Amino acid sequence: MLTLMFLVKSLHIVFVVSWFSGLFYLPRIFVNLAAVPADSTAERERLLGMARRLLRFMSILALLAIAFGLWLWWGFGITGSWLYVKIVLVLALIAYHLSCDVLLDGFVRNRNRRSERWFRIYNEVPLLLLLMIVILVVLKPF
Numbered sequence: 001m002l003t004l005m006f007l008v009k010s011l012h013i014v015f016v017v018s019w020f021s022g023l024f025y026l027p028r029i030f031v032n033l034a035a036v037p038a039d040s041t042a043e044r045e046r047l048l049g050m051a052r053r054l055l056r057f058m059s060i061l062a063l064l065a066i067a068f069g070l071w072l073w074w075g076f077g078i079t080g081s082w083l084y085v086k087i088v089l090v091l092a093l094i095a096y097h098l099s100c101d102v103l104l105d106g107f108v109r110n111r112n113r114r115s116e117r118w119f120r121i122y123n124e125v126p127l128l129l130l131l132m133i134v135i136l137v138v139l140k141p142f
């Protein structure tokens with residue numbers, strides 16, 4: 001039973017890490033898309049293709065990370081008030097993920113008005129959430 005729990009926790013962490021690789025890289029593509037000159041359609045199409053594929057892939061990774069987390073919670077009964085605060089932060093992470101979808105749609109329709117600088121700052125949000133979630137789940141302060 002313990003081996004299974006550790007296996008599920010390992011897969012939870014692997015998919016969390018993979019999800020974050022997308023959460024860190026996709027806004028970087030947005031920085032490049034915001035910088036593409038209006039007449040470089042080939043470059044724009046290439047970046048849009050990369051962003052679409054990455055968003056699709058990282059959505060699968062997000063679902064797997066959450067599924068294994070729920071398995072740890074509901075399947076093995078690991079819980080505590082730290083987990084409820086963690087869930088709130090995870091909901092913020094999911095909202096960020098969905099905002100990437102909306103921003104990508106803005107680029108696809110050529111309606112983006114945000115600057116490169118705006119996307120560089122936007123790119124830091126997942127790091128802040130990662131820091132808070134990992135400290136919370138490892139220290140379990142309450």
Ligand code: HEM
Pocket residue numbers: 009012013016065066068069070072073078079083087090093129130133134137138
């Ligand atoms: C709905 C989503 C999630 C649920 C229900 C969930 C639930 C859990 C549970 C119950 C554990 C086991 C804790 C323990 O055994 O001490 C765990 C471990 C962990 N979770 Fe999540 N989690 C979720 C999402 C995330 C996310 C998004 C991250 C990353 C930012 C994350 C990072 C971790 C880490 C690093 C561990 C290992 C902690 C340790 O072994 O000390 N989880 N999660």
